[in-house]
Amino acid sequence: MLTTAAEPTSSLARYGALVGADLRRRFADEADDPYLAAPMSDYPTRGGKALRPSLCLATCEAFGGATEDALPSAVAIELLHNAFLVHDDIEDASLLRRGQPTLHRRYGTPLALNAGDGLALLAMGTLRENVDRVGPRLAGRVMVEFDFMSRQTVAGQALELGWCRDNRTDLEPDDYLDLIMKKTCWYTTVLPLRVGALLGSSGLAELDPMIEFGFHLGAAFQIRDDILNLVGDPGEYGKERWGDLKEGKRTLMLIHLLAAADQSDRRWLVDYLSLLPEQRHVDEVRNVYELMLEYGSIGFAGEFASGVAGSAMTAMDVAFAGLDDSPARRFIERLVPFMIERAS
């Protein structure tokens, strides 16, 4: 059973500072460009936790590599993450991101879309630096990792958008896990772990165990994120509460509710989901939330997440087998409960 641990703040801050400095350097050349550089640098400078790049840098160190060797890849992960967020926020018509207006609300949708493209392309350019830094052999393997991850992420996003568009109400928890593996886990945890291990070991590390560890960690992280959208403190969470309910997102809670609700409640819920998000009234959104409480959907998701997360530490032991104890390894050990039981 995982236990709550203090946020590994100092290490996160150290890795975050490295990535932040690198990002600022990349944006500095275009600092006076109000149409591209300003919206591109907006999200990355809002002070996220830099979990993904930190995981990559720490894994590289844990495998004996130099932090700098993984820096271009870590920065590319952060840039891609922000590119995904910009486009996600437009697709979901989200209002808030990290406690501030979303990019399309601040700059308008056309400029925000373009900035998202710019962030993704900047990430690809950053990866090119790996050739000089770690040589063509490892740089090529890192590109394969990013290639696979990018395909999974957009496929997962398409799946989620498609389920909403077609008002799918026949989904199972397995479908949800498949979705979040593609949409979230691969780029949030699996890729940072694999690339960090790849670079830290000069390609010697066995990378398959990183899929298991990354999935257990990332899936629990995502389910927790979905629960926070329902019950989190809006001030701490940084996004609008119940946004997922308004968008009709097929979360584990919604899938459970569709399966557990009696005939009458289910019929109402299916009708609700057939509306466009902007047609859903706040009272109806609240009613979905209350039904989730009534049918135990949130409790179900919490226990399901515990089952998924329960073997994360065991999977980590396998993935990091044979490595010496190090501050980087201890940081990752502390990161596991932090990501799974976070409040924001």
Place this chain on the structure above:
Amino acid sequence: MSTTDGDAFSASAAEAARLAREVQGLGFDAARTVVERFVEMFAEFTAASGNGGAAAPGRGWIPPFWLGGTDGSMRQMQSDMLRASDAYLAVLSQLNEASMRFFTAGRWWEPQKAGGDDVSLPDVAPGGRASSRLWLHNTTSATANGLRPWSPGLTSPSGADIPSTAVTCQPERIDRLEPGSSRELVITVAVDEGATPGTYHGQLLVDGQPDIVFPLRVSVRQATDR
């Protein structure tokens, strides 16, 4: 027998715990299924799309000088060896780019301009040898015969030198090179045990082709450098 409130509470709590374990088990099993599927998917992906220049696909790959074992020092040594190999490949890559620029610019028979492409060999310690590859492309319309590559030696700014005999080429002689055809050369510089550390510059010439000049450069490290 009547049931007290406490018993009812205990029974209810036990039932809740059982249900919780059941749901946790569901999550664990479902997660394992997804992981197994994606491990296979990634393996199929790398098999179908190539592996980005890796010596072999990631899963189950044993590097050419794998020494076995999983302890930290062994892994560190293997990592160091692979990093050295990567550095060597990076130099080769630069060298290939240099020769390509030289020839695709149509300057096959032209002398190298000062400050132009420099053919760098990997750094070497005294007593060691450094090798690099080079391609000769005949971009003219005439057959070239009796090409013998050689170097008059390399010299450092301090006046130290690496003699002509320390620079060898394989093959030693190319009897015939047809128009549009190419041959690979391997240049090796053997550095004497007593060589003075520093950067040495020289040239590679080809007998019978007075205008062909390849600048050569090699850095001799301190004997104690890794």
